[in-house]
Amino acid sequence: MAKYQEQQLKIHNSLSGKKEKFIPINEGHVGMYVCGPTVYSNVHLGNCRTFMSFDMIFRYLKHLDFKVRYVRNITDAGHLEDDADEGEDKIAKKARLEQIEPMEVVQRYTVDFHTILQKFNFLPPSIEPTATGHIIEQIEIIKEILEHGFAYEINGSVYFDVVKFNKTHEYGKLSGRKLEDMISNTRELTAQDEKRNPQDFALWKKAEPQHIMRWPSPWGDGFPGWHLECTAMSTKYLGETFDIHGGGMDLKFPHHECEIAQSEASHGNAPVNYWMHANMLTMNGKKMAKSTGNNILPNEIFSGENEILSKPFAPSVVRFFMMQAHYTSILDLSNEALLASEKGYHRLMDALGLIDGLTASKSSSIDLAAWKQRCYDAMNDDFNTPVLIAVLFEGVKFINQIKEDKEQISETDLMLLSETMNVFVFEVLGLESPAQLNASSDKIGGVVSLLIQLRNEARANKDFATSDKIRDELAALGIQLMDGKEGTTFSII
Ligand SMILES: [Zn+2]
Numbered sequence: 001m002a003k004y005q006e007q008q009l010k011i012h013n014s015l016s017g018k019k020e021k022f023i024p025i026n027e028g029h030v031g032m033y034v035c036g037p038t039v040y041s042n043v044h045l046g047n048c049r050t051f052m053s054f055d056m057i058f059r060y061l062k063h064l065d066f067k068v069r070y071v072r073n074i075t076d077a078g079h080l081e082d083d084a085d086e087g088e089d090k091i092a093k094k095a096r097l098e099q100i101e102p103m104e105v106v107q108r109y110t111v112d113f114h115t116i117l118q119k120f121n122f123l124p125p126s127i128e129p130t131a132t133g134h135i136i137e138q139i140e141i142i143k144e145i146l147e148h149g150f151a152y153e154i155n156g157s158v159y160f161d162v163v164k165f166n167k168t169h170e171y172g173k174l175s176g177r178k179l180e181d182m183i184s185n186t187r188e189l190t191a192q193d194e195k196r197n198p199q200d201f202a203l204w205k206k207a208e209p210q211h212i213m214r215w216p217s218p219w220g221d222g223f224p225g226w227h228l229e230c231t232a233m234s235t236k237y238l239g240e241t242f243d244i245h246g247g248g249m250d251l252k253f254p255h256h257e258c259e260i261a262q263s264e265a266s267h268g269n270a271p272v273n274y275w276m277h278a279n280m281l282t283m284n285g286k287k288m289a290k291s292t293g294n295n296i297l298p299n300e301i302f303s304g305e306n307e308i309l310s311k312p313f314a315p316s317v318v319r320f321f322m323m324q325a326h327y328t329s330i331l332d333l334s335n336e337a338l339l340a341s342e343k344g345y346h347r348l349m350d351a352l353g354l355i356d357g358l359t360a361s362k363s364s365s366i367d368l369a370a371w372k373q374r375c376y377d378a379m380n381d382d383f384n385t386p387v388l389i390a391v392l393f394e395g396v397k398f399i400n401q402i403k404e405d406k407e408q409i410s411e412t413d414l415m416l417l418s419e420t421m422n423v424f425v426f427e428v429l430g431l432e433s434p435a436q437l438n439a440s441s442d443k444i445g446g447v448v449s450l451l452i453q454l455r456n457e458a459r460a461n462k463d464f465a466t467s468d469k470i471r472d473e474l475a476a477l478g479i480q481l482m483d484g485k486e487g488t489t490f491s492i493i
Contacts, residue, residue: 002028002065002189009064009403011244012328012382014275015174019382022274024243030061030068031242033272035251036128038075039109040090041115045286045333046281050248052319052430053278053327053383055122057246059428060379071237072125074113076106077132079226084304085195085202089223092213102213102490106130110471116298119315121430127237131229138224138232141266142203142217150265153193155221156206160261169200169264175253175273203228204310227258227276234271235263245272249279274374278327283308296333302478309335312480313342316432320345323385323429344393349433352425353397355401355418361408366398368413372420379428388424395421410489448479452488455481 009022024030034054035045051072063067080089088096095102142158144210145151150165151158162171166179170431172316182199202225207214215400234242240263247256256275263271280287286294296306304312320343325331371394378387395417401407409417425431458466471481 004028004064004066005277006353007064007376007380011274015272015276022243022273024066025241025273028065028067030244031064031238032058032070032244032246033229033230033238033242034070034072034125034245035255036073036075036249037109037113039106039113040079040094041109042206042299043113044288045296045298045301046246048116048120048298049281049322049331050246050278051117051122052322054246055120056323056327056385056428057244057276057383058123058125059430060383063423063428066127069238070125071127071129072127072229073233074106074110074130075229076130077102077227078224078229085205085225089213090130092211095212099478102423106132114385116443119298119302120319121315123430129233129237131224131233132213134229134236135224137236138228139204139217141228141232141262142224144266145203145262146169148265151203152196153219156222157194157202158204158219159195159200160258160265161196162201162261163197164471165261165265169261171261172257174257174260177257179251182277186312187282189213201225201227201254203262207398223493227255228262230255231262231266231271232257234259235267240267240269241271241273242274243272244274246276246278252277271284279330281322282330282332285332286337290450299478301338303475304480305475309338312478313338314434317342317345320348320429322433323431324389326382326384326386328382344389345431348392348396348425348431351399352421352433354399355414355421355489358399358402358409358414360411360414361434362410364410364413365408366413368409368416368420369393371395371398372416375420375424376489378422385429388429392421392424444479448474448490452481452490456488 005308010019011022012018013020023377034051035053038046054072058068058070076091077089079090079318081090081093091102091105094105098105098418142151144175145154146158151160159312162179165171171179172182179199183197194493204217204219204222204224206220206222211223213223217225225485234245245256245259260271265270283294283296286292296308298315301309301313301318317338321333321338322331324341324344371391374391376386378384378391381387398407398409398417402409426433455467455470457463458470474481474490482489482491
């Protein structure tokens with residue numbers, strides 16, 4: 001029997017605002033689409049939190065024996081600086097400033113994105129499609145929307161007619177906005193505006209001569225509007241209607257609202273049964289933003305090279321910290337919060353290390369089966385990881401009490417305890433133990449020891465330039481040297 005038949009999962013659906021029983025379209029199968037990054041800069045820590053929430057959701061769905069097709073795209077074209085279809089393409093602008101090809105920008109930051117996600121122990125999605133790889137599909141959808149009368153062409157650009165669409169459909173149902181309110185709250189169109197209404201959005205934009213990212217289309221050379229790629233890729237890989245669509249809260253409007261409108265206007269079906277939105281990450285109580293300096297990159301946390309935190313923190317500690325909040329709650333990052341999470345993470349890992357050494361008794365004084373079901377109950381309740389972690393810490397308490405002979409456990413229950421702890425900590429929450437990290441770094445350990453030896457020789461020769469260089473370059477790679485009474489040790493973070 002598949003686990004999903006024994007466990008009833010409930011999901012908070014942003015569309016209804018309610019927690020609903022999860023019933024997939026095809027039994028045993030789940031189609032999930034998550035809006036990926038626009039690859040024009042290093043991945044933001046707040047975005048990592050969103051993607052980590054969906055990584056955890058992907059992991060739990062798989063654990064429940066669902067066959068999951070998880071599609072997370074890469075936006076490599078069409079995302080303009082301003083949501084109102086104005087300004088430069090974010091990637092083209094970066095390419096212009098750095099005097100490189102747009103695809104070099106895309107390559108550089110796609111690699112950065114994957115490297116950071118790997119450090120956080122993400123599972124790769126089933127498909128990771130790109131916007132530029134699906135221009136033909138996007139053009140086909142525009143043709144359909146034009147055919148159905150919900151878009152208009154003007155000067156080589158095509159816009160979605162929101163006002164006309166709203167006459168027969170409901171624009172704003174996901175974000176809870178009413179078109180009439182939107183109209184009364186927006187500025188009047190100026191003479192230069194091509195749009196019929198300020199709420200209309202671009203499906204295709206004409207490329208000006210200086211615009212380097214351009215493709216031929218029935219309306220002339222241009223590029224697709226940002227909202228369109230997700231409709232094209234989700235429909236192609238998951239069908240006209242699929243189970244779960246996720247993303248950050250900030251994408252609900254206009255991005256996801258526009259996706260719904262595009263699907264309904266092209267193929268006539270509501271695209272998604274369960275809309276899920278992950279909440280923001282703040283830092284020291286304030287919104288994270290590059291412009292205010294209240295910002296930190298994941299690598300700066302791992303290396304300790306920042307002015308915000310007192311020490312480096314390992315990716316698994318940051319992951320544990322993020323899992324301690326529900327994905328729909330705002331989470332605040334601070335030095336104190338990370339220090340507390342680090343302690344909790346080590347308590348959890350220490351207890352896991354004790355399980356194999358525990359001695360079984362004839363019978364159990366703890367109801368292990370009930371405890372195990374509470375782990376599932378927490379996750380079945382809209383992926384409530386903070387509650388799951390609290391239940392896992394009851395497991396930590398059991399382990400310590402059994403070790404001190406204050407509680408007894410039978411052979412079968414001991415196996416159940418071990419299996420359940422391991423499944424939820426490693427498979428579902430996606431944490432890594434320090435031992436797992438060290439096992440992969442035996443060879444690195446040898447190399448670092450050699451470098452420590454060379455550094456000691458340099459110091460003995462008063463060649464501090466070389467000794468500092470070795471220390472600093474290792475730190476940049478995430479390897480910290482610590483000088484103590486017994487010589488130099490190191491930690492890989
Ligand atoms: Zn999207």
